[in-house]
Amino acid sequence: MERRNMQKMKFNFKGIHHCAAVVLTCIDFRFWRETIAFIEEKFKIKDFDFPSLPGSAKAINESNGEDVSFQCISVPVELHHVQKIIIVNHEDCGAYGGSEKFGGNSAEEQKFHEKELRKAKEKISAKYSGKEVIMLYARLDDAKTEVEFIEFN
Numbered sequence: 001m002e003r004r005n006m007q008k009m010k011f012n013f014k015g016i017h018h019c020a021a022v023v024l025t026c027i028d029f030r031f032w033r034e035t036i037a038f039i040e041e042k043f044k045i046k047d048f049d050f051p052s053l054p055g056s057a058k059a060i061n062e063s064n065g066e067d068v069s070f071q072c073i074s075v076p077v078e079l080h081h082v083q084k085i086i087i088v089n090h091e092d093c094g095a096y097g098g099s100e101k102f103g104g105n106s107a108e109e110q111k112f113h114e115k116e117l118r119k120a121k122e123k124i125s126a127k128y129s130g131k132e133v134i135m136l137y138a139r140l141d142d143a144k145t146e147v148e149f150i151e152f153n
């Protein structure tokens with residue numbers, strides 16, 4: 001095999017096929033790095049699947065339960081035997097029309113995302129009743145220079 005510009009990277013999961021969680025996020029470039037950092041810090045895990053779909057919960061809520069959106073959950077559950085399913089929505093999400101749609105009312109926007117996350121949780125729990133489903137919302141502070149993660153109970 002011809003190898004051009006090959007670079008070796010350490011592989012940390014030799015012989016391991018199961019992981020602790022799946023973290024479904026939006027594709028948005030502004031949030032995923034902080035989301036990974038937050039998940040690792042908060043849940044003390046590094047072994048999680050990390051699918052991303054526009055709107056995160058939106059994709060699950062619009063899924064027919066068998067399409068690629070739902071496979072972002074079903075494959076980690078059925079193949080990697082995850083125990084935790086973490087769904088992360090975020091402020092100013094373009095898939096939902098952004099903050100603009102809420103006239104800059106961030107409290108309204110947060111309430112809306114909470115509803116979306118609850119809906120997605122219900123749909124996932126209906127199929128995988130034994131799994132813990134965690135709902136997170138990444139909001140921006142007033143200066144729009146920091147991301148805060150809120151967990152809904």
Ligand SMILES: [Zn+2]
Nearest residue numbers: 026028093094
């Ligand atoms: Zn988004």
